[in-house]
Amino acid sequence: MTEAASERAIPALIGAVAAYSVALGAVYAALAIALKEGGHTSSAIAVSAAMTPLGLLTSAAILSRASRGSIFNWLFAGIVGTAVTMLLHSIFTFYPAWLVLRFLLGFTANILFLFGESALMMVLGDRNRGKILGAYNGLVTLGYATGPFLVAALSGVGPMGAVAICSMIVLCAVIPVTWAKTELSFPLPAREKTTGFLPLFAVAPALFIASSATAIFDNGFLALFPAYGIDSGLSSQHALFLLGVALVGATVLQWPIGALCDRIGAERVLRLAAATTVATMLALPLGIRLPALAPVLLFLAGGGAFGAYSAVLVLVSQRFDGHSLIRAKALLSMMWGIGSFIGVPVIGASMDFIDLHAFGPAVVWPFIVAITLLLVRNRGTFPRPERQPMEERHAHQK
Structure with missing residues (x-):
């Protein structure tokens, strides 16, 4: 990959994951509020929250063996899958459905993190590798930290309205990935x-x-x-x-x-x-x-x-x-x-x-x-x- 191509792929990957992390941080906060307002116990809220890392674990185990094809296709699938899963949270608003959906959220979100971070590592040159990966990690952290403030700003539409809006924010991550489609279409x-x-x-x-x-x-x-x-x-x-x-x-x-x-x-x-x-x-x-x-x-x-x-x-x-x-x-x-x-x-x-x-x-x-x-x-x-x-x-x- 040429240096010019890398210059397009790197900001596209970082921008996509940063937008993704803001929405995920907001959804975690919104779901906790919705469960609390719905009268669920702390234990029930904890069980619900645990389903997301369980989905992440399952996703990592499966995808490392099933991965083939274009990096771009996987990134696109991860973004769309996560956006749809978030939107379903705002439609099926009862506890058993959320257990399943939060598992799927962890599974689909990890598609972008697994292949997005792997692609970022692949396109980086040795020069400034640490600076770029450090900046990437800081932006992801900032995104998660910003999420709860986004929920507070969207308080007028309620927790489920915020989740629906967050699904649209995740979908926007398609924009930078598509912008760099040519550079991100290399095979796994x-x-x-x-x-x-x-x-x-x-x-x-x-x-x-x-x-x-x-x-x-x-x-x-x-x-x-x-x-x-x-x-x-x-x-x-x-x-x-x-x-x-x-x-x-x-x-x-x-x-x-x-x-x-x-x-x-x-x-x-x-x-x-x-x-x-x-x-x-x-x-x-x-x-x-x-x-x-x-x-x-x-x-x-x-x-x-x-x-x-x-x-x-x-x-x-x-x-x-x-x-x-x-x-x-x-x-x-x-x-x-x-x-x-x-x-x-x-x-x-x-x-x-x-x-x-x-x-x-x-x-x-x-x-x-x-x-x-x-x-x-x-x-x-x-x-x-x-x-x-x-x-x-x-x-x-x-």
Whole structure:
């Protein structure tokens, strides 16, 4: 792929996924509100929310084996499938239907994330790889954080009206993808003989555990930090302010973290980002009520947690090629789904049955595991394969 073509494909992919993430973040918030207003219990709301990562897990397992054909066709199918699934939420407004639809939402949404991120990794050159993937991760994070504000802005149409509007926003992601259709019509890499996900995980457990760690932070921390802050003596407004600070860190620090990956190496950045998250979260019980310290801790914690995932994306894009890249990205999605599925229950149970301040250790224990594996194994990543230029890979596939 020429540099000019890459310049068209890269912003198209980033723009599509960014629009997608705003709508998804809004839908998650709108569905939670709709269920609460409908009189459902917290347990019922949690079960409903768990169906989305379950769909993501299933999607990752199936798509890594079934993937063939044009990247563009998969991206188009993922966008349209997600938009239709969202719209069906606003039509079939009863709980059992939502369980099925939220499963399908996770399944279809992962099509764009799996193939969109894989395509982005394929078209990137080695120059500024970290900066671009870091900026991409920051924009996706910003999109999810913006979603609830979109629901608030659409309060006049109600939660289901907001979901219907979000389906139209997702459909708009077709525009940048179609704009770069020529550049995104290359075929998926030919499927190689595979041995399953477990051997793949065994080669580099630190990478995949780090993906789950970020997911646990994303879901568990964001869901339960307000309760932790209030129980620690903060007002609800102060707790939400600090949550916002963590989201700001998770967003604005990704570009410099990506640039640091280009400068000193992504594996070193992964260790540094994970260690920063662990240190700040373990210091939280001491700093939570100190007005000058708490925002700094949470800003760094958010940046470190999502910065670890930025580093993981860079490492995967550097060390995988062909179908192995698709499978590695699918395994990252599976581990993200596992982290999303278990994050809130594990953290909540730790706070209820151990101690309120078990919140910090419960959020960061996977980061501790990932750091330990990286230190013990020296290089907890995959051996880097020989990479072919994009033109040679496409010629070989044709």
